Amino acid sequence: MAERVKAKSAGAGRSLSLLLWVAFSVFALLIVVVFVLVQNALVVRQYRESTLGMLKEASERMSAEISASQNSARLERQLIDIANDYGITVALFYEDGQSVYDLTEQTDYSSLAASLREQRDAGKMSTFLISEQQGTIALASATAVGGQPAFLYLSASMQAHIDLEAGLRWMSVITALVAVVLAFVVSGFVAASITRPVTEITARAQELARGNYDLHFRKDYFCAELRELSDALECARSEIAKADTMQKELIANVSHDFKTPLTMIKAYASMIREISGDNKQKRDAHAKVIIDECDRLTMLVSDLLDLSKLRAGAGGEEKRTVFNLSEEVCAVAERFSYLTETEGYAIETDVEDGLYTCANKERIAQVFYNLIGNAVNYTGEDKRVRVKLFRKGENARFEVIDSGKGIPADEVDTIWDRYYRSGASHKRPVSGTGLGLSIVKNILLQHDCPFGVISEQGKGSCFWAEFPLPQDEADGDPEGRRGVRRGKEDV
Numbered sequence: 424m425a426e427r428v429k430a431k432s433a434g435a436g437r438s439l440s441l442l443l444w445v446a447f448s449v450f451a452l453l454i455v456v457v458f459v460l461v462q463n464a465l466v467v468r469q470y471r472e473s474t475l476g477m478l479k480e481a482s483e484r485m486s487a488e489i490s491a492s493q494n495s496a497r498l499e500r501q502l503i504d505i506a507n508d509y510g511i512t513v514a515l516f517y518e519d520g521q522s523v524y525d526l527t528e529q530t531d532y533s534s535l536a537a538s539l540r541e542q543r544d545a546g547k548m549s550t551f552l553i554s555e556q557q558g559t560i561a562l563a564s565a566t567a568v569g570g571q572p573a574f575l576y577l578s579a580s581m582q583a584h585i586d587l588e589a590g591l592r593w594m595s596v597i598t599a600l601v602a603v604v605l606a607f608v609v610s611g612f613v614a615a616s617i618t619r620p621v622t623e624i625t626a627r628a629q630e631l632a633r634g635n636y637d638l639h640f641r642k643d644y645f646c647a648e649l650r651e652l653s654d655a656l657e658c659a660r661s662e663i664a665k666a667d668t669m670q671k672e673l674i675a676n677v678s679h680d681f682k683t684p685l686t687m688i689k690a691y692a693s694m695i696r697e698i699s700g701d702n703k704q705k706r707d708a709h710a711k712v713i714i715d716e717c718d719r720l721t722m723l724v725s726d727l728l729d730l731s732k733l734r735a736g737a738g739g740e741e742k743r744t745v746f747n748l749s750e751e752v753c754a755v756a757e758r759f760s761y762l763t764e765t766e767g768y769a770i771e772t773d774v775e776d777g778l779y780t781c782a783n784k785e786r787i788a789q790v791f792y793n794l795i796g797n798a799v800n801y802t803g804e805d806k807r808v809r810v811k812l813f814r815k816g817e818n819a820r821f822e823v824i825d826s827g828k829g830i831p832a833d834e835v836d837t838i839w840d841r842y843y844r845s846g847a848s849h850k851r852p853v854s855g856t857g858l859g860l861s862i863v864k865n866i867l868l869q870h871d872c873p874f875g876v877i878s879e880q881g882k883g884s885c886f887w888a889e890f891p892l893p894q895d896e897a898d899g900d901p902e903g904r905r906g907v908r909r910g911k912e913d914v
Contacts, residue, residue, distance in 0.1 A: 443614035444607075451606030459595040471560065478562040478577050481509045485575055489515075489566050499524045506577075514576040515568065523568050532576070539563055539574050620644045624653060631656070636664035665840075688716050742785070745893055748778045748819050752812045755791040759799065768799060768806040775812055778819040780890040786866045787890070791821070793859035794886050798825040803883065818873075818889040829880035838876065839864040863888075 484505050492498035503526065506513040515523040518540060520533030543565055561578040627638050640653040640660065691709040698705070752774050762768040780787070798808045803826035811822040830838060839860050867874045867888055878884035 441614075443617060444611050447610030447613060448603075448607050451610060452603055455599045455602045455606070459599055474560050474579050474581075475562065477509050478511065478560065478579060481505055481511055481513075482562055482564050482575060482577055485513065485577075486564060486566055489568060489575070495524070499526070502526065509579075511577050511579045514578075515566075516574055516576070517568070518572045518574070523573060532574075535563075535576065536574060539565075539576075620649050624649070624656065628656060631660055631663070634667075636660060636667060685716075685720070688713050691716075742783050743781055744784060745779055745781045746784045748780045748787075748821075748890060749774050749776050749812060751784065751788055752791055752810065752821065755788055756795060756810050758792065759795060762799065766806065768802075768808065770795070770799075771807070771809045773809065773811045773813075775814055775819075778812060778814060779893055780819060781893055782870050782872075782890065783866075786870070790863050790866050790888065793863050794821075794823045794888075797859055797886065798823045798884075801825055801827040801884070803827050814892070815889065818891055820887060820889045822885055822887045824883060824885045826883040829882055830876065830878040830884055831880060835876060835878065 485502055488498060488501045488505070492501065502513055502515065502524070506526075512527060514527050514529065514532060516532040516536060517523060518536055520531055520536035522529065522532065559578045559580055561576065563574055563576045566573050566575050624640065627640055630638055638660070640657045644650050644653060691712045695706055695709050695713075753772060756770055756772050759768070759770055763770065795808065795810060802808050805826055807826050809822075809824040811820075811824070813820055864874070870890075872888055872890055874886075874888040876884055876886050
């Protein structure tokens with residue numbers, strides 16, 4: 424088994440910590456790469472758009488000066504001032520390429536003028552964007568100087584942008600490397616922080632699977648999901664530990680309960696064969712012991728079968744009929760009348776007459792019998808047991824009260840478990856198997872009937888259960904069907 428678990432663990436794949444670390448690192452690396460690419464693209468685009476906007480603004484101002492100015496010397500100074508304001512180069516020339524003013528120390532613009540004429544003659548707008556050439560951005564527009572068609576040509580150097588882009592590229596590389604290293608470190612820390620509690624819970628769960636029920640799962644994890652998981656595992660551990668304890672007790676008690684009568688049956692059968700075979704009186708006494716022990720075994724097997732059926736959900740819904748609950752309580756109490764004659768018990772009944780319910784009659788009778796028998800087993804030295812049935816709202820409430828030593832507070836929740844027995848000493852005049860209260864619990868749960876126990880040490884216990892009245896009973900008391908049947912005398 425251990426080798427199979429080890430082999431399964433070996434083939435389970437990579438650890439969650441490694442997967443999270445790789446995932447976080449790759450994600451961070453992708454973010455850095457995308458950021459660098461987008462940043463460079465945006466910087467280039469923004470610079471070009473900004474430069475082009477500047478050229479357009481300067482072109483509009485210069486075109487306005489050209490149109491308004493009548494003094495050529497003043498116009499030349501205005502164009503140079505505007506060019507200096509924007510840090511650009513300006514050229515003004517006629518259609519044939521002849522320079523209007525000597526602004527750039529270049530007098531022949533024939534090839535450029537020919538290109539601009541082609542664009543203008545092609546029906547394009549009066550403003551012409553010249554593509555980047557030799558690290559510059561240029562903008563040309565059509566105008567007129569002294570009534571003659573001319574072109575205004577503006578250009579801006581891209582060297583500053585080229586230097587900035589180169590600097591950003593190196594800075595982006597350095598930033599990316601630092602970000603990747605930080606991403607590896609942070610992702611490793613985050614992955615370890617996430618997987619550490621998962622690993623811890625897994626290790627404790629493996630210990631639990633190996634049968635160690637003394638461990639406890641922490642409940643102070645950093646996220647709600649892990650806290651819920653630890654709570655669920657803690658609850659499972661508690662239930663498994665309880666089930667394991669009950670299983671061991673069940674095996675021990677069943678083994679004892681089977682072994683004792685079987686030993687007595689074998690011993691008395693041997694005595695009949697070897698000693699009392701010819702003595703009728705002894706033979707009958709020995710045979711009676713064998714019969715009694717066989718009855719005890721039959722009762723134990725029957726209770727075990729009943730409990731198995733009830734826990735499997737069988738028999739809770741079938742044969743539900745409306746029957747007289749008051750008569751059934753009295754009938755079951757009457758079955759204990761032999762105790763008053765042989766043991767001196769006083770079983771007092773206080774039963775309200777005419778109370779009905781809809782349930783499985785045989786199962787409810789079994790509830791009454793087990794609860795009264797339990798009270799008889801644990802009542803005090805006065806041997807007094809009180810049985811009550813009365814209307815409580817829309818329910819009929821059944822109570823069995825004994826005068827025993829009571830149930831310790833830490834055992835109240837466990838008395839309904841299989842084979843539970845209180846540590847208090849008691850006589851057991853009624854033959855029992857230790858399964859009675861567990862059978863009661865399962866029957867009442869299948870009937871959706873509330874039940875419980877009220878107990879105080881030194882003052883006895885009160886076991887109670889409530890049964891829903893039929894609708895006509897709950898709405899009002901039918902005429903002639905209500906009364907009180909009390910009896911203080913021994914039943």
